[in-house]
Each structure stands twice: as structure tokens, then as C-alpha cells.
Amino acid sequence: MGTARAPELSETAREKFGFDHLRPGQREAMESVIAGRDTLAIFPTGAGKSAIYQITAVLLNGPTVVVSPLIALQKDQVETLAAQDVGGAAVVNSHTRAREKKDTLEELEAGGLEFFFVTPEQLANPKIMDSLREAKPSLFVVDEAHCVSEWGHDFRPDYLKLGAAIEALDHPTVLALTATASQPVRDEIIARLAMREPRVIVKGFDRPNIKLRVDHFQSEAEKKDALLHRVSWAEGSGIVYVSSRRHAEDLALEIPGATHYHGGMTAKERNPVQEAFMSGEVRVIVATSAFGMGIDKPDIRFIFHYDIPHSVDSYYQEIGRAGRDGEPAEAVLFFRSEDLNIHKFFAGGGKLDVKKVERVAEALEAKDAPVSVKDLAAETDLSRAKVTKAVQRLEDAGAVRQSPEGIVAVAENAEELREAAQIAVGESEQRHQAELFRIERMRAYAELRECRRAYLLHYFGEEAPESCGNCDNCG
Numbered sequence: 001m002g003t004a005r006a007p008e009l010s011e012t013a014r015e016k017f018g019f020d021h022l023r024p025g026q027r028e029a030m031e032s033v034i035a036g037r038d039t040l041a042i043f044p045t046g047a048g049k050s051a052i053y054q055i056t057a058v059l060l061n062g063p064t065v066v067v068s069p070l071i072a073l074q075k076d077q078v079e080t081l082a083a084q085d086v087g088g089a090a091v092v093n094s095h096t097r098a099r100e101k102k103d104t105l106e107e108l109e110a111g112g113l114e115f116f117f118v119t120p121e122q123l124a125n126p127k128i129m130d131s132l133r134e135a136k137p138s139l140f141v142v143d144e145a146h147c148v149s150e151w152g153h154d155f156r157p158d159y160l161k162l163g164a165a166i167e168a169l170d171h172p173t174v175l176a177l178t179a180t181a182s183q184p185v186r187d188e189i190i191a192r193l194a195m196r197e198p199r200v201i202v203k204g205f206d207r208p209n210i211k212l213r214v215d216h217f218q219s220e221a222e223k224k225d226a227l228l229h230r231v232s233w234a235e236g237s238g239i240v241y242v243s244s245r246r247h248a249e250d251l252a253l254e255i256p257g258a259t260h261y262h263g264g265m266t267a268k269e270r271n272p273v274q275e276a277f278m279s280g281e282v283r284v285i286v287a288t289s290a291f292g293m294g295i296d297k298p299d300i301r302f303i304f305h306y307d308i309p310h311s312v313d314s315y316y317q318e319i320g321r322a323g324r325d326g327e328p329a330e331a332v333l334f335f336r337s338e339d340l341n342i343h344k345f346f347a348g349g350g351k352l353d354v355k356k357v358e359r360v361a362e363a364l365e366a367k368d369a370p371v372s373v374k375d376l377a378a379e380t381d382l383s384r385a386k387v388t389k390a391v392q393r394l395e396d397a398g399a400v401r402q403s404p405e406g407i408v409a410v411a412e413n414a415e416e417l418r419e420a421a422q423i424a425v426g427e428s429e430q431r432h433q434a435e436l437f438r439i440e441r442m443r444a445y446a447e448l449r450e451c452r453r454a455y456l457l458h459y460f461g462e463e464a465p466e467s468c469g470n471c472d473n474c475g
Contacts, residue, residue: 009034013055016086023048025203029175030056033139038174038198040145040189042181044205044320049177050077053141057114058086062138062172066117069144069156071095072271074117087114092122105131120147120158123165124405137172140165142193145176146313149188157388163194165404171196180317182460184434205462209323211330212452212471214445223334224251227306230332231255231284236301237277240286241318243307243339251306252286263290289314298325305333308340311438312445312459335446340439356382360390364400370409373402449473 009030013019022030025041026048032039033056043049057064068074074091081089090104090113107113109131116137122128142148148159166174174195181189190198217223231240232255240255242248245262252260259282261273276282278297285291289309303322309315315333323329359380364371373391377384391408394400402408441459448455452471457464467474 008059009055012058013051016058016084017051017055019051022051025201026052029199029201032199032201033173033175034059036173038176038193038195040176040178040181040186040195040198040200042178042186042200042202042205044179044203044207044324049143049179052177053139053175054081054086054115056175057139060138060173063108063111063113063135064115064139064141065132065137065169065172066115066141066143067120067123067162068117069119069147069158071119074119078115078117081115088112089115089117091117092128093117093119094121108132109134111135120156120162123161124158126405129165129168129404132169137169140169140172140174142174142176145178145189145193146181146185148192149181149185157385160192160388160392161402161404161406163192164402166194168404174198179320180313180460182313185313202460202462205457205460206453206464207320207323208453208468208470209326209328210319210470211328212319212456212468213330214333214335214448214452214472216446217334217336220336223306223336224254227251227304227334228254230304231258234302234304234330236299237280237283237297238300238302238304239291239318239321240284240304240306241309242286242288243309245288247307248286248288255284255286257282258284258286261285261287261291263288289318292318292321295321296324297321299327300324301327301329303329303331305331308333308335308442308446310435310442312441312456313438315442315445316456316460333446337443337446340443356380356386357390357393360387361394361399364394364408364410367410370403370407373406373408376408 009027010022013022025043029039029041029052033052041049041052053064053066066077071093074093078089078091088107090107092101092104096104104113105127108116113135116132116135118128142162147156148162166172171194174193176189176193176195178189186200189195215226217226227240231238240251240258242251245264248260248262252258259273259276261270265273273282273285274291274295277285278295300322303319305315305318309318319331322331359382360376363376363379373384373387376391377387380387391400391402395402399411400408401411445452445455451464451467451474453468454464454466
């Protein structure tokens with residue numbers, strides 16, 4: 001499909017979705033997709049990323065696959081699309097019953113769906129991949145695309161298989177969407193998804209209405225007292241980000257009317273907490289980074305980081321949840337230099353042990369046929385997460401291939417697998433050093449004496465004035 005249909009964008013946006021106009025960057029991204037070009041769109045949350053694929057899908061022949069890790073958001077999007085005359089929409093995820101999944105896949109194969117929402121792990125199901133091949137999708141959308149990058153702030157191993165899934169579907173046009181991505185993250189998204197000469201469109205990084213501030217402390221007790229005092233007089237609703245589940249639970253008990261949220265809670269426990277905060281019933285939520293994707297509450301007035309994040313990518317994503325209504329908001333980092341030690345500890349834990357990679361390589365060498373990651377984990381007595389990482393490194397070294405279903409085969413032209421294992425571990429060490437560098441970039445932000453906004457924008461490759469007038473170093 002060529003750009004001849006681009007003029008229909010405004011008409012479709014108005015008649016099908018009720019949009020008076022398209023926002024900056026939206027038309028540019030839509031025209032790129034309509035032209036059949038792989039596209040990476042980096043827009044802040046609330047800037048209309050979903051509209052890019054919703055509007056273009058109506059103008060393309062064939063269904064649109066939308067991969068997203070956010071089950072609740074998938075449900076909301078399907079319900080929204082069902083209320084509009086834009087074709088059928090359905091979702092398949094871990095909550096979908098077997099009968100409903102079967103009916104949905106039959107409808108997909110029969111051409112009855114315009115939008116097919118799916119979580120990444122579902123693409124490991126051969127039946128789903130068979131149905132998608134039969135349906136011949138015209139557009140493959142990867143929402144929250146930073147999840148594919150190990151440099152990103154919310155890496156998800158299941159996202160590593162998306163490139164293989166795209167190729168297995170004969171590479172439909174790929175649209176990758178995210179709110180924040182530095183250059184290394186952008187590069188890895190493009191590589192992991194095997195995007196072909198993609199158009200990269202970046203809009204709206206600067207959030208001038210958010211005042212940036214860093215407060216320094218010598219002791220944990222001093223830092224906690226300062227946080228409690230600041231929350232007590234802060235106006236409106238806000239999020240206090242912490243690095244551990246224990247901090248989330250303990251601090252929430254000391255802040256009147258606050259509640260906590262972290263990844264150790266069940267969905268049944270987390271959902272009411274999120275709903276209470278979004279509705280305004282709860283003013284303050286103390287949370288780990290698990291509370292984030294899909295949170296689009298326009299009137300958040302403050303984001304306080306009690307613990308420093310491990311990277312500028314993560315920090316900017318989290319403070320960007322403040323002030324989405326355009327009104328003044330503040331982002332304060334409560335900094336104690338010792339707090340960075342925990343991130344350095346976990347960065348060391350992510351290093352690959354050459355013996356473990358060799359163990360996976362030996363298990364593959366002993367096989368006469370492809371083998372699943374699950375079986376490799378059982379044979380090597382390693383966790384599936386460690387096997388997944390080892391396989392990915394061996395794949396990067398050109399020694400193995402992995403299917404969307406998680407089946408691993410030794411590449412025909414592979415070098416000696418043990419040699420590939422050595423290469424893989426060397427690359428892991430490079431990544432470890434890069435992770436330490438990212439931690440130091442976060443330290444540099446905390447200790448900065450110049451404009452904080454300029455530092456953040458330059459990190460993401462954006463231009464900025466020398467002074468913003470709305471940070472503690474400029475204002």
C-alpha cells in the first residue's frame with residue numbers, strides 16, 4: 001500500500017474515531033506505516049500512540065496484530081474499538097478461556113477480525129502462530145517496545161522472540177511504539193525486531209511543566225524524614241518510587257492514607273490498588289517500578305524517588321507520569337550515594353557464567369533435533385531465565401536459531417558451539433560494563449550542578465537550552 005491513501009487519514013480519524021485533528025508526529029508515523037515502512041515511534045504517554053495503528057489499520061488490507069504486555073489495557077482497547085465501526089477486535093492472553101480462544105482464532109482465520117491483541121508469551125503457542133499465518137496480517141504492532149531491549153527500563157524475556165515471530169509471518173509492516181528510548185535502546189529495538197530500514201520518529205521528550213529537583217542526604221533516617229515531610233505538604237496526588245518491596249510496604253504505613261504496590265502482589269491484590277489511585281480515592285501510592293506501564297492519570301502532581309533508579313531511561317519514564325494535564329508538577333530525587341550500591345550488585349548478578357553457557361551449548365550439541373527452552377532448562381538444571389539468556393547470546397553469536405515457539409536449533413553454519421559460548425560471555429561482560437556506565441550516568445544526574453533538564457534531553461539525543469528555569473540548578 002502506498003502513500004496515495006495518506007489523504008484519507010484525516011477523514012478516517014474524524015469519521016471513525018472522532019478526532020478533530022492529528023497530533024504532532026501522528027500523521028508522520030501513520031504515513032510511514034501506510035507506505036509499508038517499518039516504523040519506530042517514540043512518543044510520551046498520552047500523545048496518542050494507539051491512534052497510529054488504530055487509524056492506519058482501517059486503511060490497510062489484512063488484520064493488525066497488537067502485542068502488548070498490559071492485559072488490563074488490552075481489554076480496555078478492545079472494548080473501545082468494539083464501540084466504533086472499525087471492524088472486529090479480540091484479545092488472547094493468559095486470562096482467555098480455552099473455548100473463547102478457539103472461537104477467536106477461528107474468527108481471525110476467517111477474516112472477521114481487524115484487530116488481534118495478544119501478549120508476547122502467547123506467540124509461543126503453535127496454534128496461534130498457525131492462525132496468524134493463515135490470516136496474513138498487514139501490520140504487526142509492538143507496544144511498549146522498550147521491553148525488547150536489555151538496555152531498557154522494563155526488559156521482558158518473552159519480547160526476545162518477537163523478531164522470529166515477525167519473520168515467521170513473512171515480515172508484515174512493523175510498528176514499534178514506546179514512550180522513552182535512548183539511542184542504545186532504539187538500536188536494540190530495531191535489531192531485535194529485525195526492522196528493515198525503519199523510520200524513527202521522536203516527539204515530545206521535553207516536559208517543561210515538571211520542576212526537577214535533587215535533595216542530598218547523609219543518612220537513611222534523614223532521607224526518610226525529609227520524604228515524609230515533603231509528602232505531607234505536597235498538593236494533589238503522587239507516586240513515591242522505591243527500589244524494594246519492603247520499602248514500598250514500610251513507607252506506605254508511615255504516610256497517612258497511602259497504599260503500596262509491587263510485583264510481589266497478586267493481580268487480585270494489585271488491581272484494586274491501581275483503581276483506587278486512578279479514581280482519586282487514594283492520594284499517594286508507594287510503588288516499585290512494577291507500577292508504571294499503562295498508567296495515564298493526567299493530574300499527578302508529584303513523583304518522588306525515595307530510591308534512585310538504575311538508569312536515566314527508567315527515571316525519565318517514571319517522572320514523565322507527572323503533569324500530563326500540562327499543569328505544574330514536580331519530580332524530586334531523594335539521593336544518598338550509597339543507594340547506588342544495590343544497582344551495582346544486581347548488575348553483577350546479570351553477568352553470564354561461561355560454564356553455564358557451555359552447559360547449554362553442550363546440551364544442544366548432544367541433540368540430533370531441535371529442543372525447547374523448557375527441556376534445555378530441565379537437562380542443564382538451570383532456570384528458564386538463565387537458559388533463555390544463554391540461548392539469546394548464542395543466537396547473537398550466530399550459533400543457534402530460536403523459533404517463536406521457543407524451539408532452539410543449532411545453526412547449519414555454526415562455529416564450534418563452545419567457541420560461540422566464549423564469544424557470548426565476552427559480550428555479556430561488555431553489557432555488564434555498559435550497565436555500570438548507565439548507573440554512573442544516573443549518579444552524574446544526581447550530582448549535577450548544571451541544568452538538569454538539559455542533561456536529560458541530551459541523554460536522549462534531543463536539543464536543549466543551557467538553562468531551563470525550572471530545575472533546582474536553574475530556577
